Amino acid sequence: MATATRSTKYRRQSDTDLSRMEIMEGAALCFEARGYSATSLDEVAARIASTKGRIYHHYASKAELFLDVYRTGMMMNFQAIEPILERDMPPIERLKAVLKAHVMCVIRTKAFQNVVGQGVDMLRHGTMPANEHAELRQLAQLRDTYSEHFSKVLEDAMAAGDIEFANIKIALNSVFMCINGPIVWFTPRKGQDQKEIEAVADECVLYAIRLLGYTGKTP
Amino acid sequence: MATATRSTKYRRQSDTDLSRMEIMEGAALCFEARGYSATSLDEVAARIASTKGRIYHHYASKAELFLDVYRTGMMMNFQAIEPILERDMPPIERLKAVLKAHVMCVIRTKAFQNVVGQGVDMLRHGTMPANEHAELRQLAQLRDTYSEHFSKVLEDAMAAGDIEFANIKIALNSVFMCINGPIVWFTPRKGQDQKEIEAVADECVLYAIRLLGYTGKTP
DNA sequence: ACTTGAACATACTATCGAGTATGTTGTCAA
DNA sequence: TTGACAACATACTCGATAGTATGTTCAAGT
Structure with missing residues (x-):
């Protein structure tokens, strides 16, 4: 029984x-x-x-639904990059792989990622009822953790001499703007297959690592 | 009289x-x-x-107020970059100058630029009452014109061999994400003077032109 | 002085949408 | 078979807010 x-x-x-x-x-x-x-x-x-x-x-409320979408979107991100973080590989290759995985994930889960962005804004500006505000903060911490992963990968690649930047906060923000770009401007075409989407993602990744001073060769 | x-x-x-x-x-x-x-x-x-x-x-309505803010934000952008477009200078220098002017402008008029962004989204997703929709389209054309200016500058610099990119649409989108970043992540500090703000802007510009394959020297 | 109209403020209406209360159906356990 | 409960649907309430109608003030023209 x-x-x-x-x-x-x-x-x-x-x-x-x-x-x-x-x-x-x-x-x-x-x-x-x-x-x-x-x-x-x-x-x-x-x-x-x-x-x-x-x-x-x-x-229980509209806010709870929103927060669940937010959380789910973040989970999708973590699932996309965590396997790569554990793999043993050169820092610059890991950086490329993580960026690629993130871009592919945001394209695939565009709507959810848009909600994540709205959630971040909401916390920043202190809107949203006080009772759900606590959970919003919690989710923001999740986002910070996610961001921390990228920080680590960036610093490793920097230490290996493959990239270089002045202020890591601005650099990281710029990278995120770049690889999150598809959330805003990407529109799936009819009959667009996986290869074409990967080509878009690859170009985003290229621009992101170029932004970080990557020249394609290790001088 | x-x-x-x-x-x-x-x-x-x-x-x-x-x-x-x-x-x-x-x-x-x-x-x-x-x-x-x-x-x-x-x-x-x-x-x-x-x-x-x-x-x-x-x-007459909330929508009209919104559209006026939108329009004003776009005007601010045009006023920031147009003088530079008319100046006679090397393409790469013009590119840098235009990017810098844009970033300084968005930092200064952050709230207005945020509204511009919302307006773009609104048109994309077809929200907003039908009567004001026409004016929204008109404003979007203004935005396209603005974007066109950047396209030209990019192509000139590309022709001069200072930068290189694969797909200009993706490259331009990435550049915009990067230089519009401050709209999202910049928060003015108390006692932060003009010099510090310019330093932030300069770093954004640096990342934007790096993204475009600029290496700092003309090979 | 007095008329007029712009530039507001105040007081109201009408709608829309979050939240609730209640009704219906199908499934499983005893 | 029946009682209970999950998983909905339907029908309401009630507060917030876009929009309106009306009142007030003051400066300028005559």
């Missing part, structure tokens, strides 16, 4: 997760298109051919 | 412009902080220690 109960529980949990993911995907698209506050939950519901009741069954 | 009438008219026009500018500055700060739709006109009014009545005396 214990087994039966547990399997049931798991299946249900799985169903719930699926439903929440569907809601999040609709929400991410709406938030991306119109921004957090301009998006009504009725719109989100309509996008997934459903109703507001379903959303409120899974989320 | 004609003279008197005209001088009166001018003074009044000047007063009106001043009042509108004050409203726009408050609006720009609010829109930057909370986004277009999350910003109420009561907030904007409060920020300039005034009331909604004053805003509606000068603007």
Whole structure:
């Protein structure tokens, strides 16, 4: 019986997760298109051919839904780069690989990454109700951790003499602006296959490492 | 009498412009902080220690106010770079100068530039009431013209052999992401003088031209 | 002095959307 | 089979805010 109960529980949990993911995907698209506050939950519901009741069954508030999309977007980023951080390779190659993985991830999860950006802004400007503000701060720490990973990779490559920059804060910000660019300007074309997308990503990575003073050869 | 009438008219026009500018500055700060739709006109009014009545005396709608801020932001950009475009100088130097001027301008007019960004997004995603949509398109054309100026400067520098890139659209987008970065991440410190701000701008420009393959010497 | 109109402020309306309360359906366990 | 509960849908409430209608002030023209 214990087994039966547990399997049931798991299946249900799985169903719930699926439903929440569907809601999040609709929400991410709406938030991306119109921004957090301009998006009504009725719109989100309509996008997934459903109703507001379903959303409120899974989320206590609009803010919680937003935060879940935010968190999920960050998780996608971590999953994209963490395997590479553990691999043993020359710093400059790791840098390239991490940048590439990030760009590919943001292109694939564009809507979610846009929400992440909105979340960062929200914290910066201190909007959003006070009760959810705490979770927003927590998520911002997650973002800082993510940023720290890049800092490390940058410093390693710097120490190896492959790149050079003056102020690491400005350099890192500029790199992020560059590799996050597709979130803003990338629009998927019809019939655009994986190869073409990779070509775009490669060019972004090229510009990002050039920005860091990489010349293509180790002098 | 004609003279008197005209001088009166001018003074009044000047007063009106001043009042509108004050409203726009408050609006720009609010829109930057909370986004277009999350910003109420009561907030904007409060920020300039005034009331909604004053805003509606000068603007027919919230959208019109937004569009005026947008337009003003673009004008600021044009005024920053146009003198340089007319100067006679080597392409690479002109490129550097234009980038520097742009960065200084966005730092100085941060809130307005943020609104410009929101306006671009709005057009891209087709939000905003249909009647104002036309003017939004018009403003987007202004933005395209601005972008065209940079394209020209890039191509000249490319022809002179000072920089090189694969796809000009991606390169230009990346450059813009980089030099518009301060709109997102720059926060003015107290007691930060002009010199320090220029140092930040210079570093942004450095990264932007590096991104374009500039090595510092003409090979 | 008095009229006029610009430049506001004040007081109100009407709508939209977040949140809630309640109803319906299907599934599983006992 | 029935009771319970998850997973929704439907139907409401209520506060916030864009927009409007009206009142007030003051400076300039006559």
